[in-house]
Amino acid sequence: MFRLKSADKPRQSAMRSQPVTRYNAQVTEPKWQEKWRDAQVFKARRDESRPKYYVLEMFPYPSGKLHIGHVRNYTMGDLVARYKAAKGFNVFHPMGWDAFGMPAENAAMKHNTHPGTWTYKNIEEMKGQFAALGLSLDWSHEFATCDPAYYGQQQALFLDMLEAGLAYRKNASVNWDPVDMTVLANEQVIDGKGWRSGAPVERKELTQWFFRISDYADELLAALDGLENWPDKVKLMQANWIGKSRGLQFRFATRGAPEGFEALEVYTTRPDTLFGASFAAVSADHPLAKALESDPALAAFTAECRRTGTSAEALEKAEKLGFDTGIKVVHPFDSTKELPVYIANFILMDYGTGAIFGCPAHDQRDLDFARKYGLEVTAVVSPDGKDFSVENEAFTDAGTLINSEFLNGMDIESAKAEVIRRIEAAGTGEGKTVFRLRDWGISRQRYWGCPIPVVHCEACGVVPEKKENLPITLPEDVSFDSPGNPLDRHPTWRNCTCPNCGAKALRETDTMDTFVDSSWYYARFTAPEADTPTHMADADYWMNVDQYIGGVEHAILHLLYARFFARAMVKTGHLPEKCREPFNALFNQGMVCHETYSTKDDKGRDVWHSPDEIVADGAGYKLRETGERVTVGPSVKMSKSKLNVIDPIEQIEQFGADTSRWFVLSDSPPERDVEWTTSGAEAAWKHLQRVWRLAVEVAGEERSGEDVALTKAMHRTIADVTEGYEGFAFNKSIAKLYEFTAAIAKSKGERKTAMRTLALLMQPITPHLAEECWERLGGAGLAAQAPFPEADPAMLVEETITLPIQINGKRRAEISVSKDAPREEVEKLALSHDAVIRVLDGRTPKKLIVVPGRIVNVVV
RNA sequence: GCGGGCGUGGUGGAAUGGUAGACACGCCAGACUUAAAAUCUGUUGGCCAAUAGGCCGUGGGGGUUCAAGUCCCCCCGCCCGCACCA
Helix, strand or coil: CCCCCCCCCCCCCCCCCCCCCCCCHHHHHHHHHHHHHHCCCCCCCCCCCCCEEEEEECCCCCCCCCCHHHHHHHHHHHHHHHHHHHCCCEEECECCECCCCHHHHHHHHHHCCCHHHHHHHHHHHHHHHHHHCCCCCEHHHCCECCCHHHHHHHHHHHHHHHHCCCEEEEEEEEEEECCCCEEECHHHEECCEECCCCCECEEEEEEEEEECHHHHHHHHHHHHHHCCECCHHHHHHHHHHHCEEEEEEEEEEEECCCCCCCEEEEEECCHHHHHHCCEEEEECCCHHHHHCCCCHHHHHHHHHHCCCCCCHHHHHHCCCCEEEEEEEEEECCEEEEEEEEEEECCCCCCCCCCEEEECHHHCHHHHHHHHHHCCCCCCCEECCCCCCCCCCCCCCCCCEECCCHHHCCCEHHHHHHHHHHHHHHHCCEEEEEEECCCCEECEECCCCCCECCEEEECCCEEEECCHHHCCCCCCCCCCCCCCCCHHHHCCCCCEEECCCCCCEEEECCCEECHHHHCCCHHHHCCCCCCCCCCCHHHHHHHCCECEEEEEHHHCCHHHHHHHHHHHHHHHCCCCCHHHCCCECEEEEECCEEEEEEEEECCCCCEEEECHHHEEEECCEEEECCCCCECEEEEEEECCCCCCCCCCHHHHHHHHCHHHHHHHHHCCCCCCCCEECCHHHHHHHHHHHHHHHHHHHHHHCCCCCCCCHHHHHHHHHHHHHHHHHHHCCCHHHHHHHHHHHHHHHHHCCCCCHHHHHHHHHHHCCCCHHHHHHHHHHCCCCCCHHHCCCCCCCHHHHCCCEEEEEEEECCEEEEEEEEECCCCHHHHHHHHHCCHHHHHHHCCCCCCEEEEECCCEEEEEC
């Protein structure tokens, strides 16, 4: 699920050699990692005496290389985990691998290896890279989704869902490469052509497995309201995706249609515009379109439509095309009015009935279509109720019905209700709630996925495999030398006996969508060894996930599927009822970006260069090898194609993990994209060095006498840093830590308390440095196990505050007042200020606004 | 195309509708040094001005408000998702 592109080498840096007197991360970091490991500091144990806290970052796809985006994601999760542990929670912070998927098959084809070999090798490499980051992970719950122990339980879940009526088979379209004779993922369709063969892609119908997520459409929508700690934008996107709409489904009587098509059933969300209808249209996949394919021109048109890929984006971006079938439908309220029926390439067979009526005046897509084919455009909703017409822009706002007989003068909602009432009375249709959300197709015609545990028997049909035969494991001896599903062409794997009648039968060769794997891993983490999908007592103790962290690119699909799966697991008895919504809080972090470097080749095309090919000179950047000038492009998401990637492992080897951790959290707010700059990383390194020098200095000094200002600053810092940690404003916490470091450096008083506090405040971000400072300052035990500092509220109160004075909304002066000065005193002080007197010039202010503790505004 | 988001100095960014630019990078100046690096100190949105101070300024245009980066409308640009990439 969570694949990030692999990274490349960084620019070289002046920071490379470090004198021995400096903080040496290369020695220190492994030392503390070993101590944490030996003391099993991060091992989660059920403990009823403390509140539990389950922190989860979206688990990675094992591409083989840690990406800087991973560093950001997992550092944020680690901060939360360490902070909550310091606050006294029993923290659970597991990690695993989203290990099925296409990249492993592609690697298998390219390097002639087995996908499993490639995947497990990558996992080993990435685990080492994770270790270098010093994350507070409990590896004792680790699994990969390609482990038979995991996917076998997934098969058990599938069987339970099948029994519960949540899984079924139906026909659906796939992208078909007619040259390679294989199914293509949308990603493998480039400009309508297969990525390897280059052949124009066709749509092909296959019988496939589906999960009935649509059964839960209403509930998944309604329950969004209860997700208080989810970002609003994610909830909004999910709500729009589910797309509940109230509309009218009704039957047009047809003229000239083939037998069996005496009526054409359409769905509309705008029944009020029925009198503005000027055509009807059906999808190229609609049964009517198929029934008419004896007409060669029509067949050519539908074939052309099917050459568009299956993605909604491809369909909707394609030029709107229609084919007049010659068939007419009769207007339900005016039998003298007949509308032409088109086949159109922008109608989705999956939404509504796959057929619509077009009202061009009030739908932009219909209008474009009508203008193209010279169809009538009659406005039936007018902004002011007066006569109205549209040119090239459809009118979609509220208004009053016109040109609509018995609807004239009504508003849109009344008109909708009236049309539905009359159609229902006539018995030709009914009001209907429709969801945009479709059932979840999980069949994949691929090898590297979880086999769907069913058997095809000639006598018994589709038969579920027996649970005692699980896991149905993937065969090892497979070849990837030709396209298509290796399970299909395996000589023996398909052969089995029917669980029902015992006759010879064939296994299903489809595997499951990898989104299935990632829809319940969070529940499996609570008991990865269980011989059922979950262990109820463990799930009951650890669930729900208290804080889930991952990229916003998963805002819809993964999170919606996981919400559905949790419900399915409750229904099938694998999770307690409280887990219907499995993620109590969600945070989406931004991407890591880098500026891009390009030159032009002899044909004028862009050639991209990685940061380590580039050197700076006075005039800008040039290529290290040739000295050719490079064009510096904007900072965009790091990607292989633009080569603007930084290898976090080289960064860690050079500066240490703490520096990378500090840097990815500083500067940018976590939800926003961050730009990786070498200078920024060096600045982080310099600051950590400064903290270390200060710690050494403070540890060695014998001072007495409290510095009250420093004590106050310490409590202020504790409060501010805590607020930042709690509210995912880590960049602000870091700004406060910078300030506090400077305050300690300047203080002439006793500084050990402040310095120890600084170490503990930094521990969630820079755990290794914190341990080293903590130890040197005489802290007891491990910093990772020390309680988080608490601010004394009494120390946070400021006696006097500075109030800005605005004149007509512009700041002109400021006054100092005691924190609870009465309004009258503030007004008097403000009006007696020189700047105010000067501007007033003897006049009385029109208005005087005092916002206590914030501002004074004098309106002249 | 549809859905969602973002846009603030040279740069990353800060700012419950209430002092725009916290903190950091960079630049400049100074200290230390034979010198450099490192370190420390200071300045740093633009324009005018000796100073005081003034004017302008949060992608563009309009609006609401005593007060708008923040709320509303229109436009521009960029990013994410669109159901078989993970």
